Each structure stands twice: as structure tokens, then as C-alpha cells.
Amino acid sequence: MIALAGVAKRWPGGGEAxxxxxxLSAVDLRVGAGEFVCLCGPSGCGKTTLLNxxxxxxxxxxxxxxxxxxxxxxPGPDRTVMFQESALFPWxxxxxxxxxxxxxxxxxxxxxxxxxxxxxxxxxxxxxxDRQPHTLSGGMRQRVALARALVAEPQILLMxxxxxxxxxxxxxxxxxxxxxxxxxxxKTVIFVTHNVREAARLGDRVVIMGTRPGRIKRVLDxxxxxxxxxxxxxxxxxxSAIEDELKIEIEKVIRDEGDSxxxxxxxxxxxxxxxxxxxxx
Ligand SMILES: Nc1ncnc2c1ncn2[C@@H]1O[C@H](COP(=O)(O)OP(=O)(O)OP(=O)(O)O)[C@@H](O)[C@H]1O
Ligand SMILES: [Mg+2]
Numbered sequence: 001m002i003a004l005a006g007v008a009k010r011w012p013g014g015g016e017a018x019x020x021x022x023x024l025s026a027v028d029l030r031v032g033a034g035e036f037v038c039l040c041g042p043s044g045c046g047k048t049t050l051l052n053x054x055x056x057x058x059x060x061x062x063x064x065x066x067x068x069x070x071x072x073x074x075p076g077p078d079r080t081v082m083f084q085e086s087a088l089f090p091w092x093x094x095x096x097x098x099x100x101x102x103x104x105x106x107x108x109x110x111x112x113x114x115x116x117x118x119x120x121x122x123x124x125x126x127x128x129x130d131r132q133p134h135t136l137s138g139g140m141r142q143r144v145a146l147a148r149a150l151v152a153e154p155q156i157l158l159m160x161x162x163x164x165x166x167x168x169x170x171x172x173x174x175x176x177x178x179x180x181x182x183x184x185x186x187k188t189v190i191f192v193t194h195n196v197r198e199a200a201r202l203g204d205r206v207v208i209m210g211t212r213p214g215r216i217k218r219v220l221d222x223x224x225x226x227x228x229x230x231x232x233x234x235x236x237x238x239x240s241a242i243e244d245e246l247k248i249e250i251e252k253v254i255r256d257e258g259d260s261x262x263x264x265x266x267x268x269x270x271x272x273x274x275x276x277x278x279x280x281x
Contacts, residue, residue: 001033001188002054002156006063008213009049023049025213027063033155036182036189038203038222040196040242042253046214047192051158054190055081067156077105079156084164086145088133094144095120095129101152119147122181139170143177150185159191163198172230175201179227196246200238201230208245211253218245 009023024046031037039047052058053065056074065072067079080101088097095116102112120126123143133141142162149157163171179202182189193199199206203222210217222238229235 001035001068002029002031002190003066004029004050004053004063005066007053007060007065008062009046009053009058010061022213024053024060025215027214027216029207029216031188031190033188034186036191036202036204038199038206039190039192039209040194040199040206040246041209041214041217042211042246042250043194044214044253045209045211045249047209048160049214050209051081051160051190051192054156055079055158057081077152078154079158080149080152080154081158081160082145082149082162084161086133086138086141088141088144088148090133092132093129094125094131094133094136097133097144098148098151101148105152107152115151115153116147119151120144122150122184123147123177137170139166139174142166142174146174146178146181150181150187154187156188156190159189161192161194164194171198175230176227178202183226196239196242197230197235199242200224200235201228206238206242208242210249212256217249220245 004027007027008025011023027046027050029050039050041047049058053060054067054072056072056076056079059072067076089100092100098116098120099112102115107115116129117126120129123146125140125143125147128136128140133144136144145162149159163174166174175198178189181187191199191202193202200222206220206222207216208218208220209215220238220241224232224234224238
């Protein structure tokens, strides 16, 4: 369904001392139709860049990005992106927000109304269709954004930390909702997250990315039974395997960002001989 082969992305003059900045390097990835893949990695490793390349919002400097066997030449109706912020139009009602992509695509009348109803019911917000976004909670707004992402019925859903700004309980509810929607609609999902538990909870596979340059470090299978619970022992086990891989990369980022003395174990924070609590910080 999605294939990246030898993909590199650089921006001219974006790096240190005017050198080209490397967003991604030598990325090979294949995602099958209907698969749920999570992307995890330290800040700046190129997760958003990778999504943008698949979305057709950016183009590779080297290699190729194929969707359904065709080279990606720009955005298309087969792919939608959902961001961390719901980016709803504040002046439109919930229903009008969800209807918007259909309006742009020229889907009219009865078909448009039926699809808006179907997807608002799917995220349990049909009863809120006449509300303005600012009268909803953050979690509800992300559910409206999910309905809006689904309404044009793309085969591929690209999600960039869509639940990162939500509290843990709301996130739990949305995980269950997204899992149910995915099982029902058989979409191909690529889901970016910093949260290792979220990655283990949702993904069939978890792609762990490294940095400098951004690349794929390891791919872990997370083919646990569904529906899953975030606190299940198996989910916790996969999450700690992801965390172990990520720790090394995150330490590298912190050191590269200028603190060469920084070490993860550090020196213990303790009371020294003179009794000064915090010696060694
Ligand atoms: N338009 C651009 N011009 C120059 N450099 C860019 C551009 N977009 C991204 N980059 C660089 O590419 C690298 C990867 O950025 P990207 O936003 O993909 O990281 P990320 O993994 O999504 O990070 P985060 O977890 O913080 O969202 C960064 O070093 C960034 O500075
Ligand atoms: Mg990002």
C-alpha cells in the first residue's frame, strides 16, 4: 500500500553553518493495506517529515515514495492528515466542519448529509452537531477532527500526535474509539506518537526512529489481541521494549544539543559531607 525506498530528505542551508539539514536519510518502509503502524522517536528525528512525504506535502531529495504502486506527486483524496491540534473552523458548527471536505470535493445534498451523520455517529457526537467547536472539550474536538478526517473516506489516515494534548483518561477513551473505527473501516493508519504506551496500545508494528540523521532504527511487532487495554501486561512489556530503544536516541539528542557533560545516570543527588542537599547536581 505504502512503500518508501531509499528515501532521504534535506533542506538547503538549513543545517549548522549553512550546510544542508538532514531531515531523513535512507528510509525503507513498507506498510500493508489495513495495517496500523506507529512511529516513535525523539524530537526532530523526522516523524512529521515522513508523514508529510506520504501525504504529498513534501517531496524526497532521494529515493521514492509510492502509494498503491504510484509515485506520490501531491496530496490526494486517498490520504488525510490529522494533527495534534484539531484545527477546526471556529465559526462553523460541528456538522459544518465535518461536511467541509465533502463540500470541497463537490459531494452534494443527500450524500453529504448522510456521510456527516454516519461519521459523527461513529465518534458519538451526533448529538453535538449544532455546537460550535469552542463549546466542546479538547477530547470532543479531536473526535470531531477524526470524523472530519474520515468523512471523505480516504484509504490512508496519517495521524501526527493527535492525542498528545489530551489528559490520560480522555486519551484512553480515544484509543478505544480509534481502535474500533479502524477495525470497522479497515483503514491503513500511520500514527506518530512520543508516548511509548500509546504506540504499544495501538500499533500492529512500531517503527522506532533514530536521529542525526533521522532514520529507522528498529521495527517492533506489537501484534497483541484486540481490543487492548493500556494497562495490560503485554502492552506494558512492548512499551518498555520501545522505551529501551528510545532511551539511547534521546540521550544522544540531549548530548548533541550542547550538554556534553550530561549523562542519564548522572551523579546521585545526595547530601554531601557538609550536609548540602543536592551536591552533585
Ligand atoms: N521546512 C524545513 N526546513 C528545514 N528543516 C526542516 C524543515 N522541516 C523540518 N526540518 C528539520 O528536519 C528535522 C525533522 O523534523 P520533523 O518535524 O520531521 O521532526 P519530528 O520527529 O516530527 O519532531 P517532533 O517530535 O518534535 O515533532 C528537524 O531537524 C527539522 O529542523
Ligand atoms: Mg513532529
